[in-house]
Amino acid sequence: MTPKSIAVWATVSVVAGLGWAMLALARGEEVSAAWMVAAALGSYAIGFRFYSKFIQYRVLKADRTRATPAERLTDGVDFHPTDRRVLLGHHFAAISGAGPLVGPVLAAQMGYLPGTIWIVVGVIFAGAVQDMVVLFFSTRRDGKSLGRIAREEIGPIGGIAGLIAVFSIMIILIAVLSLVVLNALAESAWGTFSTALSIPIALFMGIYLRWLRPGRVAEVSLLGVGMLMLAIVAGRWVAESSWASAFTLDKSTLVIWLVIYGFVASVLPVWMLLAPRDYLSTFMKIGTIGMLALGILFTLPGMKMDAVTDFASRGDGPVFAGSLFPFVFITIACGALSGFHALISSGTTPKMIQKETQVRTIGYGGMLMESSVAVMAMIAACVLDPGLYFAMNAPPNIIGADLATVSQTISQWGFSITPDQLAEAARQVHLDDEGLLSRTGGAPTFALGVASIFSGVIGGSGMMAFWYHFAIMFEVLFILTAIDSGTRVGRFMLQEVIGTTEPLVGKARRASWMPEGLGRLLGRAEPVLGKFRDVGWLPGVYLTSAAVVVAWGYFLWVGVHDPLGGINQLFPIFGISNQLLAAVALTVCTVLLIKSGRLKWAWVTGVPLVWDAVVTLTASWQKVFSDDPRVGFFSQRAVNQDKIDSGEFSGKELEDLETIVTNTTVQGTLSAVFALLIIVVMADAVRVCVKAIRNPETAATHEAPYEESQIIAPDGLVATKEEKAELAAAGLGPGGGIPEQRTGEQEPAR
Amino acid sequence: MNATTANTAATAAAPRRALARLWWYVREFTGENAYDRYVERARREHPDAPVLDRGTFERRRADGHGSDPREGFRCC
Numbered sequence: 045m046t047p048k049s050i051a052v053w054a055t056v057s058v059v060a061g062l063g064w065a066m067l068a069l070a071r072g073e074e075v076s077a078a079w080m081v082a083a084a085l086g087s088y089a090i091g092f093r094f095y096s097k098f099i100q101y102r103v104l105k106a107d108r109t110r111a112t113p114a115e116r117l118t119d120g121v122d123f124h125p126t127d128r129r130v131l132l133g134h135h136f137a138a139i140s141g142a143g144p145l146v147g148p149v150l151a152a153q154m155g156y157l158p159g160t161i162w163i164v165v166g167v168i169f170a171g172a173v174q175d176m177v178v179l180f181f182s183t184r185r186d187g188k189s190l191g192r193i194a195r196e197e198i199g200p201i202g203g204i205a206g207l208i209a210v211f212s213i214m215i216i217l218i219a220v221l222s223l224v225v226l227n228a229l230a231e232s233a234w235g236t237f238s239t240a241l242s243i244p245i246a247l248f249m250g251i252y253l254r255w256l257r258p259g260r261v262a263e264v265s266l267l268g269v270g271m272l273m274l275a276i277v278a279g280r281w282v283a284e285s286s287w288a289s290a291f292t293l294d295k296s297t298l299v300i301w302l303v304i305y306g307f308v309a310s311v312l313p314v315w316m317l318l319a320p321r322d323y324l325s326t327f328m329k330i331g332t333i334g335m336l337a338l339g340i341l342f343t344l345p346g347m348k349m350d351a352v353t354d355f356a357s358r359g360d361g362p363v364f365a366g367s368l369f370p371f372v373f374i375t376i377a378c379g380a381l382s383g384f385h386a387l388i389s390s391g392t393t394p395k396m397i398q399k400e401t402q403v404r405t406i407g408y409g410g411m412l413m414e415s416s417v418a419v420m421a422m423i424a425a426c427v428l429d430p431g432l433y434f435a436m437n438a439p440p441n442i443i444g445a446d447l448a449t450v451s452q453t454i455s456q457w458g459f460s461i462t463p464d465q466l467a468e469a470a471r472q473v474h475l476d477d478e479g480l481l482s483r484t485g486g487a488p489t490f491a492l493g494v495a496s497i498f499s500g501v502i503g504g505s506g507m508m509a510f511w512y513h514f515a516i517m518f519e520v521l522f523i524l525t526a527i528d529s530g531t532r533v534g535r536f537m538l539q540e541v542i543g544t545t546e547p548l549v550g551k552a553r554r555a556s557w558m559p560e561g562l563g564r565l566l567g568r569a570e571p572v573l574g575k576f577r578d579v580g581w582l583p584g585v586y587l588t589s590a591a592v593v594v595a596w597g598y599f600l601w602v603g604v605h606d607p608l609g610g611i612n613q614l615f616p617i618f619g620i621s622n623q624l625l626a627a628v629a630l631t632v633c634t635v636l637l638i639k640s641g642r643l644k645w646a647w648v649t650g651v652p653l654v655w656d657a658v659v660t661l662t663a664s665w666q667k668v669f670s671d672d673p674r675v676g677f678f679s680q681r682a683v684n685q686d687k688i689d690s691g692e693f694s695g696k697e698l699e700d701l702e703t704i705v706t707n708t709t710v711q712g713t714l715s716a717v718f719a720l721l722i723i724v725v726m727a728d729a730v731r732v733c734v735k736a737i738r739n740p741e742t743a744a745t746h747e748a749p750y751e752e753s754q755i756i757a758p759d760g761l762v763a764t765k766e767e768k769a770e771l772a773a774a775g776l777g778p779g780g781g782i783p784e785q786r787t788g789e790q791e792p793a794r
Numbered sequence: 795m796n797a798t799t800a801n802t803a804a805t806a807a808a809p810r811r812a813l814a815r816l817w818w819y820v821r822e823f824t825g826e827n828a829y830d831r832y833v834e835r836a837r838r839e840h841p842d843a844p845v846l847d848r849g850t851f852e853r854r855r856a857d858g859h860g861s862d863p864r865e866g867f868r869c870c
Contacts, residue, residue, distance in 0.1 A: 120828075120835050121858065122865070130822040143870035189864070217870050258852035261824035314863075315856040322868070323824065384869045392865055525868050532863030579861055622870065 053093065060086025067157060067351065074346030077423045080156070081340065084164050084419045088412045091168035096408040099173065103637070103645040104180050106400040111753040113187045114396050123187070125755055126396040128405055132761070134396070135410045137326045138388045139175070140333075142221055142523050143378025143622070144418035146486030150615060151375045152425040152433065153363040154356035156349050158372045160422055166373070166380025167415035170652035174626060175385045176407030177633045177649055182390035183397055184747045190390040194632050194725070196746045197639065202728035206628050209721040210387075211537050212714070213621040215592070217384070218306075218530045219599035220618040221523045223610050226298050226600070227485035228516050233291040234279035234474055234509075235516050236298075240291070241275035242321070242521060243305075249320035265323045269331075272324065276513050283474060295604045302527075303597040309524075310531035310589050318528050325522040332494075332518045336420050339497045347426035349433065354458070362438035363484075364612055365674035370663040374619035379418020381656065383625025385411065401759040409761075424493025431461025432469055432480070436489050439609025440482045450481055472505065473512040484611040491515035534592040539584060543577030546570055602707050607700040608680075616667060617711060617718075623660040624722045627653060631729045639736045639743040657726065664719035668712055677712030681705050828855060 045053075063083030067075060100106050114125040126134070151159035182188055188196075191210065195203030229235045249268045253259065282291060293301070309317050359367030364375055378384070389407060397406065425433060431454050435443065443453045447463035454461055467477035473495065480488070495511035503510070552558060553566040576584040603610025630653035637646045670676030673683045684704045687693060693701060736743035756774045758767040771777065821827045829848050836845050846854070859865060 120831055121855065124831075127822060130819065133819075133823050138867070139869050141868060141870045221870060254853060254856065255849070258849040259826055259829055261826050262820045265824065313857070314859055315853075319856060319859070319866075322866070378870055382869070387864075387867060388869060391867060522868065526870060529863060529866065529868045533867055536863050618870075 053090070056086050056089050060090065067160065070351060074348055075351070076344050076346055077340055077427070078344045080160060080347070080419060080423060081344075084160070084416060087164050087168060088416070091172070092404075092408060092412060095168060096172065096176065096404045099176065099408075099648055100401065100404045103642065103648050104177065104403070106180060106403060108399050108401040108759065109753055110400055111751040111755075112183050112397050112400060113394060113748070114398060115753055115755055116748070116751055117186065117395075122392075123395045125398040125757075128398060128402045128757065128759075129761055131393065131396050131398075131402075132406050132410055133330075135388065135393045135406050136413050137329065138392065139382070139385045139410060140329065140414050140417055141378070141526055142224060142487070142519055143382060143384075144414055145421045145490050145519060146224060146615075147376045147379055147619070148418045148422040149425040149486035149489045150363050150437065150611075151372050152349055152422060153353065153361040153437065154368055154372055155352040156347055156422055156426045157351040158356055158368055159376055160419065162373055162376050163379045163415055163418045163422065166376070167411055170626075170630075170656065171379075171381035171385070171415065172408040172411035173649060173652060174381060174383075174629050174633065175389050175411040176403050178386045178629055179389040179394055179397070179407035180400065180403045181633065181636050182394040183400055183403065186748050187394035188390065190386050190629060190632060193390065193636075193746075194628065197632065197635055198725070198729050198732050202725045205721045205724040205728075207537065207541075209621075209624065209628065209718065209725070211534060211541075212718070213383075213625055214530055214534045214537075215595045216599065216614070216618050216621050216714075218527050218534075218596040219603060220611075220614050221526055221530075222299075222302050222306075222596065222600045223603040223614060224485040224487050225520050225523050225527075226295055226302065226604060227483060227611070228487045228491070228520060229293070230295045230298055231292055231479065232283075232475060232516075233288040234283040234513050235520070236291045236293055237282040237287075238272075238275045238279035238513060238517050239520050239524075241278070242272060242324070242517070242524075243317070245271045245275065246317050246321040246324060249324070250316045253320060254315050261323055264320070265327050268320065268324045269327050272328070272517070276510065276517055279513055280474065280509065299597070299600055299604055302600065303593055305524075306527050306531050306596070307589055307593045309528040310535065310593070311585055318525070318532075321521065321528075322525050325525045328518045329522055332515070333417055333420070336424075336494060336497065337416075339494075339501050340420060340423055343497055343500045345423070345427045345497060345500070347423065348428065349426040349430050353430075360674065362434060362442045364616060365672070366616070366663075366666065370659040370666070371616065373659045374616055374623060374663045376418070377619045377622045379415050379421070381623065381626050381652070382414075383622050383627070383629055385414075386625065386629035398755050398757045399753070399759060402757070405760050421490055421493075424490050424497065427493050427496055428489065429459075429461060429465075431455075431459040432466065432492075433489060434459060435461060435466055436480050436483050436492070437486075438482060439484060439612055441607060441609065443482065445478070445481065447478060447481070472508045474509040482609070484609060486611075487516060487519045491519065531589060531592050531596075534595075535585065535588040536579065538588040538591060539576045539579060542573055542584075542588070543575075546574040546577075549573055602710070605703060606707055607704055613707065613711060616663065617715060620660055620663050620667070620715065621718055623656055623663075624718055627656050627660060627722055628725050630656060631726055635729050635732055635736075636745060638733045639745050640747075641740060641743075643737060657722075660722075661719055664715050667715040668719075677708040677715065681708040681712065684708070828852075 059082050063079045063086060066079040067083055114123050117123040118125065148159050148163065178190065181193065185193060191203065191206055194206050229239060245268055249264045252264050253261065257263070282288060355361030356368045359365070364371060393406060397403070434454050434457065435450050443450045447466050451461055451463045451466060466480065470477055470479040473492065491512050494515040495508050498511040499505060499507045549566050549570050553563050553570060575581045576588070578584065599614065603614050606613050630649050633649040634646050634653055637649060666675050667677055669678070671679050673680040684701045688698065688701050688705065756770055756776060758764065763771065829851050832851055833845055836843065
């Protein structure tokens with residue numbers, strides 16, 4: 045390192061250190077969000093400059109002369125070498141969703157410090173490492189999916205357990221995301237109307253793209269965003285008009301609409317609804333996140349939440365139950381480490397990357413961006429008055445349902461908020477006086493924080509309501525996209541599984557022990573089962589779509605009718621399942637490091653794996669076995685079963701108790717099954733690793749053979765001096781793919 | 795051309811270049827250039843074969859994306 049760069053990095057470290065010190069040591073007064081920004085960005089910079097470089101060159105030994113699948117298998121459609129800056133945009137748009145916005149908001153109940161530390165430390169040592177290493181290994185294997193890699197490198201048992209885990213996790217994911225939407229839209233005519241209008245807008249865009257001006261995505265997206273803004277403005281008019289009652293829906297009605305929507309959307313052709321809405325939500329996502337970053341930097345708001353609240357040590361918080369370890373890590377989930385990203389890193393991205401050496405920019409860098417979104421969500425939650433925060437995020441069975449009771453309960457916790465303040469806050473965003481009470485799910489809190497930051501820049505308090513509904517719309521849009529695409533993925537998996545039973549049934553039918561009648565029946569079923577594999581066979585599509593929708597619809601219904609508060613009960617299962625998926629991804633990475641003779645570097649993914657496994661299995665254990673009825677599903681079940689058995693309850697109360705008993709049984713069983721599936725995957729992996737360490741010569745990995753790359757492209761976002769010289773020597777301008785800066789005759793990416 | 799006019803020309807060109815870069819990025823990002831890429835490729839590799847018109851190409855491309863929903867999956 046040159047003296048200049050030593051000086052630069054020393055300064056960055058001092059700034060980051062100062063940020064952390066200010067966050068940790070502040071007591072009793074507002075802390076400026078500037079310190080959180082400094083701590084996070086400084087730490088990211090150091091992690092990216094030093095740790096990700098170490099992983100790329102020392103551990104993975106990424107080779108810039110080796111051709112990637114995009115180059116070797118190029119077909120101009122799926123496999124197509126894409127400029128690194130464009131691919132970073134694609135990758136980020138695919139990995140970022142509602143998770144990093146919701147998790148930190150819920151975790152804020154323990155104060156901003158525990159959550160922020162995990163968001164930043166977790167991403168540097170676990171989340172970004174996972175995304176980058178999975179991307180690298182998938183790139184080396186023709187862009188194969190995580191599931192395929194697991195089957196090939198670990199074995200069929202691990203592979204099948206992984207498949208079942210991914211399917212069930214997908215169901216829970218959709219249910220929880222839907223619940224977030226529901227809680228944001230319930231009893232809000234404004235939000236419901238604007239959201240409903242987004243469907244015809246997307247349909248219009250779809251028709252425009254297919255028939256009027258095929259392929260002009262940029263112009264139709266701009267049109268769509270314009271119409272969406274109008275829809276948000278019009279939401280206010282509707283809410284103030286006589287139509288308001290038609291769009292003021294309770295949660296049960298919304299569940300039905302959402303389930304119908306989920307089914308219809310997932311069986312329509314992609315071009316009609318999914319693709320155009322995806323353009324819309326991507327533009328909104330990138331625009332809003334960019335605006336929020338600027339808004340925070342511009343206003344540098346003060347954070348009113350304590351650094352660490354009493355709920356952190358006591359573990360009896362109203363937002364989610366359980367102690368700091370393991371539940372903060374479970375709740376933060378996506379912003380620090382997300383198993384779902386492994387599906388993207390082994391999906392589209394490896395088929396488009398130009399150079400192996402770009403995995404650092406795209407995999408690690410993309411995840412750092414996601415983590416910074418989580419930090420912004422934390423800031424948005426913490427700029428709100430803590431009293432308001434708890435009023436919005438605690439379920440009614442804890443804080444009560446009227447302004448006076450809520451205000452009183454929250455004061456007992458040491459945060460003061462008057463009934464008038466609660467009503468005023470709700471009126472400001474155009475809701476009923478009680479409209480913000482128990483508006484759980486994280487999205488409304490995030491939206492309120494965003495609105496208070498944005499209205500500080502544009503429009504003042506008069507614009508609060510617009511910005512609040514704008515932020516709600518932004519979240520709802522991409523959650524609807526996730527519901528749609530998640531249902532399709534679930535259906536696809538189900539079709540595949542049913543299709544693969546065809547030969548098994550055939551075998552059973554011909555077996556000697558098979559009674560004749562049943563054999564004939566199976567003989568008729570056999571070709572039908574095979575048809576399920578054909579994704580164009582409509583009865584199969586309808587049936588499997590319906591099955592998937594009913595599955596998540598069930599959990600959604602349960603979440604809405606849960607007397608204990610749905611988010612409270614379901615979010616931990618979602619967090620656990622996402623972190624368990626991360627454990628599978630990190631297991632695959634560690635196995636691959638060991639099988640390819642890099643035992644001494646196995647700690648790079650091995651240590652985060654062990655940490656993640658300890659956290660998640662502890663959480664699963666507590667969810668299943670804890671004696672505390674607020675934490676353990678089965679002890680909750682026992683307490684409520686006892687109440688039923690006592691015979692003292694009747695009517696609505698008895699119904700509630702019965703609901704709780706059923707719900708906790710399902711949820712507890714599910715937690716146990718998830719944990720068991722993952723233990724199976726990990727045990728199978730240990731077997732493979734031990735074998736590979738004992739007989740290194742037997743350990744064959746399924747890497748694609750070396751082929752020399754012809755592409756000339758820089759590794760980082762900005763080309764270095766050497767890379768620029770290399771580009772110039774090849775007759776390409778410094779920008780590589782930018783036409784105006786291209787000076788040779790050659791193609792930029794060939 | 796003296797140095798001053800060259801400078802003025804460069805300053806005037808800067809915003810235009812920035813806009814061109816932005817437009818390039820948007821087209822790449824949204825996949826609008828997929829058709830151009832296809833035409834270029836088709837002409838190069840099969841100079842005699844007919845080339846699809848844009849509408850047909852885009853419709854086929856969109857339908858292809860529907861066949862495996864795991865492409866284009868959106869995360870949580």
